Amino acid sequence: MSFIGIDLGGTNIRGGLVDDLGNIINRRQEPTLAKEGADSVVNRLIHFIEFLSSQNSTLELKGIGVGCPGIIDIEQGVIHKSPNLPGFKDVPLKRILHEHFRVPSFIENDANTIAFGEKYYGVGKDVSSLVCLTLGTGVGGGIILDNKLWHGFNGMAAEVGHITIIPDGIKCGCGNNGCLEVYASATAVVNRAIDLISKGKESKLKDIFKSGAKLTAKMVYEAALENDLLSCQILDQTGKYLGIGIADLINLLNPEMIVIGGGMASAWDLLFPPMSLEIKKRAFDIPAQSARIVRAQLGDDAGIFGAAALVSHAVF
């Protein structure tokens, strides 16, 4: 049997046909062209899925899972709205896919999908509870308790990026001040570098910045690896902020595992030591010692695997 997992992003549609051993036996990617509007994107998605499923005639297709950003009614499978998919307003994607393909379909928030992927096909296979943090442009989150995603009353749980770390801190796009997201995302790292360089701090990054080129979190990490003091300090501080947030998660949820993914996880060797120290300082000993804090395993495929897992989990 097989499952189709789709990662419907604002930039690309990525998808895969996953067999019951957890291998992606076919994969595909094409631009979402989100600006063309919902009807166009949905049609493109249908063709995309048709192509994927046509690539295999031996394995019975058990269903289709789709992870996408935005406010989603999980039960009904309706995308109410999505900042990255303009034109999506109350799109009943679950029903559309079911009517077209006549197999069970599942729509899920993208950050939850990533957590689900890591749980069922990635680093979290042998645990029943985990919290997944995705450190990218923002900080996404997914909470798995008792082998299931915890959605909350409105399907809006697991906004791990929006717990308050510094009550009087930097303004966050969500309206709050001092969210984890504005301290531990890749964007936060870049903003801190720009801010400190603008204030006259010395750094290898100064020339890049002055040349007008766009600074990235990867540049900060690479400069830190070359012992650039400012970059080291920024990443050290980022690790500490992450530690504050993760200690909260440990004290509240006592999960078996914390999974950290997204682009920023590449700086693991520099983030992990200050993060661990902070957790040790702040969280209760027993839950802190038993929480395994690990890097995500599936990289860019987490969304595909997670979406496929929505199906396989429902089937089994």
Place this chain on the structure above:
Amino acid sequence: MSFIGIDLGGTNIRGGLVDDLGNIINRRQEPTLAKEGADSVVNRLIHFIEFLSSQNSTLELKGIGVGCPGIIDIEQGVIHKSPNLPGFKDVPLKRILHEHFRVPSFIENDANTIAFGEKYYGVGKDVSSLVCLTLGTGVGGGIILDNKLWHGFNGMAAEVGHITIIPDGIKCGCGNNGCLEVYASATAVVNRAIDLISKGKESKLKDIFKSGAKLTAKMVYEAALENDLLSCQILDQTGKYLGIGIADLINLLNPEMIVIGGGMASAWDLLFPPMSLEIKKRAFDIPAQSARIVRAQLGDDAGIFGAAALVSHAVF
């Protein structure tokens, strides 16, 4: 049928025989005399339960639930240790009670028991997810998701009092700095009053303080009701701190209800407005609007009801 619920505290054993309509048809209280050690307390508890169960011969006793402070193995029903019950070390209370009374027995952390009581017999009857905060000497917590207590991997979840509110803040007994507990417990309110009065701030409480009498959170509340500016400011600030913590809970767990109990909940009319404002500022709109933030309903009986609910929940 009937259920026995026991609130085994460091100072008192309180218990009740609860019928299947949720009425306490018999209740009893006696000193724990915790200093006499575990054997003595357990014997006293057995007599206590014998007395309670002997008070009713018509309703079949379905089981015994016990809520108590400390580190407990819920599944095995073993009290590993308890700060308030010195001498309790790996006491297999579940097995002892089962062998003596030959009915199912359940041991649970006291803060969880209170949350469970509010869920099954109190203000949370019609919701399936809630977070309960008990504002007393410390800040206790219980998390109910999908009608069940969330215990976490080591049974140590729901330490709501130990999420970090101010990262560089006041040292907490747990070792962390800036826990919710050191900002929103009754102890925190009293300490803030003492600190500010010592620094020369004017307040009606000054005379009480100078007389050497022990200040209480109730005195701060009563002074605030009489428009004592300092007391008003302290409670306003306490409401804000609570709001920071509750906004975290809402963004993370998107629960249907937040229940606030404990002695400090008596200051509800002064805590609620600043708390609500802070939540509105910090949490996402949809989950914040749908989370009902309410006062606990069962008062001192929450522990008895919750312990009884451990049994009734297992039976049904």
